[in-house]
Amino acid sequence: MPDQTVPLSYADPPLTDGTVVLRRWAESDIGCVEEASREGRIPEGTTVPENFTVAEGLAWIERQWARADNGTGLSQAVADAGSNEALGAVVLMSRQSGTAEIGYWLIERARGRGLGSRAVALVARWAVSDARLARVEAFVEPVNIASQRVLEKVGFRREGHLRSYLVFNARRADAFIYSLLPSDLT
Template sequence: MNRQGGSLIPEPVLEDGTVRLRRWAATDLSCVKAASDEGVIPGGTTVPVVFTEEAGREWIERQHSRTGRGQGWSLAVTEISRGQAVGCAVLLLRPQEGVAGLGYWIAPEARGRGVASRAVALLTEWGLREPGLARVEAWVEPGNAASTGVLSRCGFEYEGRLRLFLSFPTRRADAWVFSRIGAA
């Protein structure tokens, strides 16, 4: 893994002309609030279940600390034409060398126009190229058609089902595993 001192290489700025991924900013609180208020996102992420400005600021600070602590990269997803953050894309390192888990969410008002697909393509291709990951994997709850649509569009391959692998506050669920791999 390409490290600088004890830290990972810094959060990149990635863009494709429509979507830009960048470091989280203190001004992105409204995006965190949209995710908190959405209902499903807080159950599968660390987004605050109940949004307050303080909880939102702490969440953004935790995203900044991920790279410095060697955990991975958490980026704000923005639509270039509008400038503001509408979602999140993360790569978090697994214990296995060269393997990272991919996560993503998009605020409801920005869904259905390809933002997640663009963000996942940008971050995955960067991860396989710059830090030199061997494998990027995603765990998806069966039936999450929007999420599997994103992964299929981005060239991820379905590998199998992990029974009762996911843990939510009040239940467990199976996970479908998808991956993309770099050049061997």
């Protein structure tokens, strides 16, 4: 039976489909963090700093390393497989045994070319196969059609509508809950 009883660690070699590669964050990715900080929806829903400074950006990158180091999950840069430029993030956050929540974002200029779907497919399918998780779950605002399409294309199933579930600084929002199980890959 699939069960994740050890902390998640980076795939070796890194996960790639030839278009995107998922890899450990590097300090040189700070420009990606700066771009992300300018897009309101990213700082609202993540820990990307709203008011970017180099110190805040580097602290964010260090927190991404810490997820794997302290066993609370795995945060990877979504990078162009050709240039290695970081264009976004895909994060697995450990929940109860065998379960992780997935979160993801791309900087605006990288959207609309299928990269989000590729990145989520790579990490979510790896999580319920090689990494032996029993369940990957995602919470998405009903208005976020692009994110729902990403999950549905990867094979996630929508399980329900959670009212007033998401908590942001200045507001709350409903969420659709999705999950991917190992059996969804067949």
